[in-house]
Amino acid sequence: MSAENARRVLxxxxxxxxxVRSTLWTLVTAIVVTVALGMLISxxxxxxxxxxxxHERMTFDPTFISFAGTSLGQLALIAFGILVVSNxxxxxxxxxxxxxxxxxxxxxxAKLAVAAALALVVGMVTSFLAFFLGQSVLGEHSTDIxxxxxxxxxxxxxLYMGLIALFAMGAAWTLRSPMLSFGILIPFFFLIxxxxxxxxxxxxxxxxxxxxxxxxxxxxxxxxxQPYGPWAGLLIMTIWVVGALLAGYAVLRKRDA
Amino acid sequence: MTGTTGDNMIEAVGLTxxxxxRTAVYNLTFRVQPGKVTGFLGPNGAGKSTTMRMIxxxxxxxxxxxxxxxxxxxxxxxxxxxxxxLLDANAKHGGRSARAHLLCLAxxxxxxxxxxxxxxxxxxxxxxxxxxSKAFSLGMGQRLGIAAAxxxxxxxxxxxxxxxxxxxxxxxxxxxxxxxxxAEGRTVFVSSHLMSEMAQTADHLIVIGRGQLMADLPVRDFxxxxxxxxxxxxxxxxxxxxxxxxxxxxxxxxxxxxxEADGALKVVGLPxxxxxxxxxxxxxxxxxxxxxxxxxxxxxxxxxxxAVDFRSTADQRAGLVQQAPxxxxxxxxxxxxxxxxxxPQQxxxxxxxPVQAQPxxxxxxxxxxxxxxxxxxxLGVPALPPTPPASPPPVAAPADIPEQPAxxxxxxxx
Numbered sequence: 055m056s057a058e059n060a061r062r063v064l065x066x067x068x069x070x071x072x073x074v075r076s077t078l079w080t081l082v083t084a085i086v087v088t089v090a091l092g093m094l095i096s097x098x099x100x101x102x103x104x105x106x107x108x109h110e111r112m113t114f115d116p117t118f119i120s121f122a123g124t125s126l127g128q129l130a131l132i133a134f135g136i137l138v139v140s141n142x143x144x145x146x147x148x149x150x151x152x153x154x155x156x157x158x159x160x161x162x163x164a165k166l167a168v169a170a171a172l173a174l175v176v177g178m179v180t181s182f183l184a185f186f187l188g189q190s191v192l193g194e195h196s197t198d199i200x201x202x203x204x205x206x207x208x209x210x211x212x213l214y215m216g217l218i219a220l221f222a223m224g225a226a227w228t229l230r231s232p233m234l235s236f237g238i239l240i241p242f243f244f245l246i247x248x249x250x251x252x253x254x255x256x257x258x259x260x261x262x263x264x265x266x267x268x269x270x271x272x273x274x275x276x277x278x279x280q281p282y283g284p285w286a287g288l289l290i291m292t293i294w295v296v297g298a299l300l301a302g303y304a305v306l307r308k309r310d311a
Numbered sequence: 312m313t314g315t316t317g318d319n320m321i322e323a324v325g326l327t328x329x330x331x332x333r334t335a336v337y338n339l340t341f342r343v344q345p346g347k348v349t350g351f352l353g354p355n356g357a358g359k360s361t362t363m364r365m366i367x368x369x370x371x372x373x374x375x376x377x378x379x380x381x382x383x384x385x386x387x388x389x390x391x392x393x394x395x396x397l398l399d400a401n402a403k404h405g406g407r408s409a410r411a412h413l414l415c416l417a418x419x420x421x422x423x424x425x426x427x428x429x430x431x432x433x434x435x436x437x438x439x440x441x442x443x444s445k446a447f448s449l450g451m452g453q454r455l456g457i458a459a460a461x462x463x464x465x466x467x468x469x470x471x472x473x474x475x476x477x478x479x480x481x482x483x484x485x486x487x488x489x490x491x492x493x494a495e496g497r498t499v500f501v502s503s504h505l506m507s508e509m510a511q512t513a514d515h516l517i518v519i520g521r522g523q524l525m526a527d528l529p530v531r532d533f534x535x536x537x538x539x540x541x542x543x544x545x546x547x548x549x550x551x552x553x554x555x556x557x558x559x560x561x562x563x564x565x566x567x568x569x570x571e572a573d574g575a576l577k578v579v580g581l582p583x584x585x586x587x588x589x590x591x592x593x594x595x596x597x598x599x600x601x602x603x604x605x606x607x608x609x610x611x612x613x614x615x616x617x618a619v620d621f622r623s624t625a626d627q628r629a630g631l632v633q634q635a636p637x638x639x640x641x642x643x644x645x646x647x648x649x650x651x652x653x654x655p656q657q658x659x660x661x662x663x664x665p666v667q668a669q670p671x672x673x674x675x676x677x678x679x680x681x682x683x684x685x686x687x688x689x690l691g692v693p694a695l696p697p698t699p700p701a702s703p704p705p706v707a708a709p710a711d712i713p714e715q716p717a718x719x720x721x722x723x724x725x
Contacts, residue, residue, distance in 0.1 A: 146402030
C-alpha cells in the first residue's frame with residue numbers, strides 16, 4: 055500500500071462525504087442541537103439555582119450542565135456515522151468501491167479516517183461552543199476554562215463526540231443496513247443505555263456501556279456514581295469502539311459484498 | 312498495460328457458489344478471450360450476476376477459482392485500471408451528482424478528474440452531469456454505470472445486463488460500444504437474458520442455466536446448431552379433409568408436422584417446393600406456404616430448458632405454492648403476444664435431471680435476500696412447456712415472430 059494509494063482513497067472518501075447533503079446536514083444538526091439544548095438547560099438551571107437542594111448545589115457541575123445537549127446532539131453524530139458507511143450498502147455503491155479498491159482494509163480505514171476526523175472536528179467545535187455559550191448563560195454560577203479539570207472536560211467532550219460517531223461506523227460496517235443500524239443504535243443511545251445506567255438492578259453493568267463510560271470525561275465534579283475516573287471512562291468507551299470496528303472489519307472481510 | 316493478449320483473459324475453473332443448501336453456480340469452467348465480445352447468457356437467476364461478482368472478487372467462491380490475467384481479482388495489480396465493470400445501474404447515491412459519483416470512483420482508482428468529464432461525454436451525460444442522479448431514468452443510470460466502467464480505460468470490461476432500460480438508440484449505442492471495445496483488443500464480457508440482443512452484439516457465447524455451463528461456443532455455431540428452418544403451411548379454413556390429407560402426405564414424405572394454435576401447420580424437414588408438390592399431389596389448396604427460421608430466442612430457450620430445469624422452478628413452488636404456475640408473464644403484455652407464453656395445457660413436470668446435474672437444489676431452500684428479486688423475476692420462464700430438445704415447442708410464440716427483438720417482458724423491468 056503506497057502513500058499515493060492511501061492519498062487517493064482518502065481523497066475519494068472525502069469527495070463521497072462532501073458530495074452528499076445528508077451527511078453534512080447531520081453534522082450541522084449535531085452542533086446546533088447540542089449547543090442550543092445545552093444553552094437552554096444551562097439558562098434554566100442558572101435561573102432556578104436557588105430552588106436546588108443543598109446537595110445538588112454542592113455537587114453542581116457547571117461544565118457538565120453546559121453539555122446537557124450532548125444526549126440529543128450525539129444522535130446526529132451517530133446518524134452521520136451510520137449514513138457514511140451504510141449508504142454504500144443501501145445504494146450498492148460498495149461493489150463499485152470494492153472493485154476499485156479490492157483490499158478491504160484500505161477502503162475501510164480510509165473511510166473511517168476521513169469520517170472520524172470530520173466527526174472529531176465537529177465534536178471539538180461543538181464541545182467548546184457548548185461550553186462557552188453555556189457558561190455565558192449560567193451567569194454567576196458559571197466556571198471558566200482555567201479551573202482544574204474544566205479544559206479536560208471540554209476537550210474530552212469533543213473526543214466523546216468523535217468516538218461515538220466512530221462506534222456508529224463500526225456498528226454500521228457490521229450491520230450494513232441503514233434501517234437496522236438506526237433501529238438499533240438510536241433507541242439504544244437515546245433511551246436504553248440511560249435506563250440501564252439508572253435502574254438499580256442494572257446500573258453496575260450500565261456504567262460500563264460506551265456512552266455512559268465515555269461521558270464521565272465531561273464531568274468536572276465526581277458525583278461518585280461511576281467507579282472509574284474520567285480517562286478510564288474514555289478508555290472503556292474506546293474499547294467498545296475498537297470492538298465494534300473489529301467486528302465490522304471481520305464482516306467486511308468474510309462476507310460477500 | 313499488459314503486452315500479450317493472453318494476459319487479459321478471464322478464466323474460471325470449476326467455479327462454484329453455494330448459499331447454504333442452494334447452489335447458485337456450479338462447476339463453471341470457461342475462458343473469456345480478449346478481442347471479442349463474449350455474451351454471458353442465461354435466464355434470470357441462472358447465476359450470471361453471481362459469477363460476475365466472483366470475477367470481481369466481491370463474492371467468495373465456495374469452490375474453484377476465477378482469475379483475470381492469471382490473478383484473482385483481489386491480487387490483481389492496479390485492478391481498477393485493468394478491469395472496469397457495470398454491475399448495477401442503480402448502484403449510486405441518489406443525492407450525488409453524476410459527476411461527483413464518477414469523481415469518487417475516479418479518485419479511488421487514481422484517475423484524474425478530467426477523465427470523468429471525458430467519459431461523461433462518451434456516454435452522453437455531459438448535460439446532466441451536475442444534476443443529482445436520483446432523478447435519472449434507468450437508461451441514464453445504465454449510461455452512468457457504463458461511464459464508471461470506462462473510467463480507467465481498462466483492458467477487461469464486464470457489463471451486467473447493460474441494455475436494460477435503454478431505448479432503441481441506447482441499445483444500438485451500447486452494441487456499437489461493445490464491438491468497438493472488443494475491436495480494440497479488449498476483453499468484453501456482457502451478460503444478458505436476451506438471446507436476440509446477444510446475437511447481434513457478441514462473437515462468442517457462454518450460456519448457463521441453473522448455474523451450470525450449457526454451451527460455450529461462437530455465436531455463429533450456436534445459431535447453426537440450435538435453430539432449424541421450417542415452413543408454415545395453411546390450408547383453407549373449414550376444410551378438415553384437405554388438411555388431414557396434407558398432414559398425411561407430408562408425414563409420409565418424412566416431414567415433421569406440428570399443428571399450431573391458429574390452425575396452421577408447422578413443417579420441419581421438407582423444403583418449400585417439395586411441400587408445394589406434395590400439396591398438389593394431395594389435391595389440397597394452400598392459403599399460406601412461407602419459409603421461417605426458428606428465432607434465436609427459441610433456440611436459446613430450448614437449450615436452457617432441455618437438459619436442466621431452472622432453479623427458479625424450485626423456488627417458485629416453495630414460495631408460491633397456491634398460485635398459478637405462471638403469474639409472472641401475465642401483466643404488461645401485449646395481448647397478441649401473451650398466448651405464446653401462456654402456461655401449457657399439461658401441468659409442468661420438471662424434466663428428469665441429467666446424471667451430471669447434481670447441484671442439490673432443495674425446493675425448501677430459502678432464497679437469500681439479495682437473490683430473491685431475481686429469482687422471482689424468472690417465474691415465467693418455467694411456464695414454457697417442456698419440450699424434447701429435438702423439436703421446437705408447439706406453442707412457442709417466438710417462432711411466430713422470427714428475429715423479433717424480445718418484447719418487454721416483466722424481467723426487463725429489473
